[in-house]
Amino acid sequence: MGWTDVLKPRLSVKYIFWALVTSYFSICILFRMPFFSSKLPAYTGPYKVGTIDIEAPVExxxxxxxxxxxxxxxxxxxxxxxFSLYYPANKDARSHRPHHHWISRPVGLHAEGYARFAHINNFFTNNLFTFSLWTLAGSTTIPAEVDVPLNGTIKGYRNYDKEHPLDDYGLPRHPVIVFSHGMASSRTSYTQYCAELASRGFVVAAIEHRDGSGPGSVIMSEGKVKHRFHINADQLDPSPETADFKVMQLAYRQAEIEETVRVLRQLNEGIGGDFYRSNPREEGKDLAEWRGRLIVDSMVISGHSYGATGALQALAGGPTYERPFVGAVILDPGKQSGPLNDDIHVPMIIIHSQSWSNSYSIFQGRPHFDVVKDIAVKNLDEHHKFTWFMTSIGTTHPSVTDAPLIEPLLLSWTTGATIEVREGVKQYVLATEDFMHFLSTEQRKGVLKEETTHPRYDEDIRDEDRKQHMDQEVAKYWQIHVAPTTACAAPGLCGVWPDRAGRPGS
Structure with a gap:
């Protein structure tokens, strides 16, 4: 075979296949793209996004x-x-640290956790799962800049008189959202949703729960490293009933939520330097500059799936000092996570994916959709708190997570999602932003401006005139099941408005 045969090969099917494979891997290596998956996209808000991992000791x-x-x-x-902090960073912030991996190291820890979920935990399957995770997303990184200054940070601000009014420095204070992940997830499963909110001016604390609901987590305490895996009830002695096991897990999650609030309060009090020096994750060099920068007495709680169930539970009897939540963003509250708390006395938005609304499932002896709707109606009609319950059209249960962004074709095919994956996350972010805007300004915008369109899923009660005059972007992406009447658009007409700090009024 001569050089001409090499330079002018026959265009056989085999040749074309290997040429495409070689080109694909070459492009991935050249542009540092993960194999068989997509990069997480850049954030779209006006702020650059920073991120810091904080592991803090507790009692x-x-x-x-x-x-x-x-x-x-x-x-x-x-x-x-x-927890991972996502926050608006200085415009020119550039980190000297590498971006965080989407799958926290070691990858094998998470792989073994998923194998335990599947009840096939052994040497062969653990290594197979590890290889699969490396192949699908092992090199995927989170675009947020690691350990950069908070937006508006003034170097040395911590050295000023701590009694001096913050307004004298003109530094912005940022609303805080505490986010709780779902079953088989971790703090990095929702980075796009959390970071997009940060790019719009919010500080988001995404907790990693060690209640045994995630695949795996590394605990760093007192100079020691421990691995926490997924836990099944049958691993305990005595083995509890499923309902009792869920109570234990949710109690653990609530303790973690309260500890996260405690740390955020202390960061705001100006002792971030102490957390940096004791942080085994070795991040947070500018946390001392966070004094007075967070709105800590009126936070918002959010969660997805099992995290949504935990978020609802954290609202019981609140707001309290340990759980100062004056609003909630509840995403696909769990169907197999125990009873859903309805003792809620703060404004709330509940968002169902379309797959969560259109599937008929029995929960606690009733249709799940009806249980969730009744929680919204009770908070609105009995507790007089502004509440919305809606369905995001075209989405499925994973749509708010990063997974469809990383594997768009695979996840769309396996889950049946019809919305473009970036648009799916965008709609969740915009609805959350509208809700945060409502809490701070008392004004309804976007999807929150509308009244009920579908009392039940796919039961459209709009007449032709309303269909024509309704915001078409809202109509395209949302079905609204519960909403305050627009007669509540003026303060004092319906329910209790929060004051400027976000605390419930009287």
Missing amino acids: KRNISEARFANGGKPAFELETVL
Whole structure:
């Protein structure tokens, strides 16, 4: 075979296949793209986004008396709280640190966790899962800049008189959202949603729950490293009933939420330098400059799936000092996560994916959709708090997560989502932003301006005139099941408005 044969090969099917494969891998390597997946996109808000991982010690305690059958160690011992902060950063912020990996290291830890979920935990499957994770998303990174200054940071601000009014420096204060992830997820499963909100001026604390609901997590405490895996009820002695097991997990999650609030308060008090020096994640060099920069007495709680169930629970009896939540963004509250709390006395928006609304499922002896709608109606009609319940058209349960962005074709095909993946996340972000705007300004905009369009899923009550005059972007992407009447558009007509700090009025 001569050089001419090499330079002018036959265009066989085999040749074309290998040429495409070689080109694909070459492009991935050249542009640092993960194999078989897409990069997470850049954020679209006016702010650059920073991120910091914080692991803070807590008062060591057992949330439950439950112990592992193998070894007898406590199953729900709280040692530290871990969360990722996403926040608006200085416009010219550039990090010298590498971007965070979407799959936290070690990858094998998460792979073994997923194998445990599937009840096929052994040497062969663990390595197979590890290879699969590396192949699909092992090199995927989160676009946020690591450990850069908070927007408007003035170097040395921490050295000023702590009693001096913050307004004298003209530094912005940022609303805070505490976010709780779902089952089989982690703090990095929703980075696009959290960071998009940060790019719009909000500080988001995405918690990593160590309640055994995630695939795996690394606990760094007192100089030691421990691995926490997924937990099944049958691993405990005595083995609890499923309902009791969920109570234990949700109690653990609430403790982590309260500890996250505690840390955020202390950052706002100006002791961020202490957290940086003790942070085993070795991030947060500018946290000392965060004094007075957070609105900590009126936070918002949010969560997806099991995290939404936990977020609802955290609202019971509130707002309190430990749980100062004056609003809630509830995304696909869980169908298999125990009863949903309806003791809520703050404004709230509940968003169902279309797959969550259009599937008929029995929950606590009733249709799940009806249970969720009744929670919204009770908060609106009995507790007189502004509440919305709606369905995001074209989405499925994973649409608010990063997974469809990383694997758009695979996830669309397997889940049946019809919305473009970036548009799916965008709609969740815009609705959340509209809700945060409402809490701070008392004004309804976007999807929150509309009244009920569909009392039940796919039951359209609009006449032709309303269909024509309704905001077409809202009509395209939303079905609204519960909403305050537009007669509530003026303060004092319906319910209780929050004051300027976001606290409930009187």
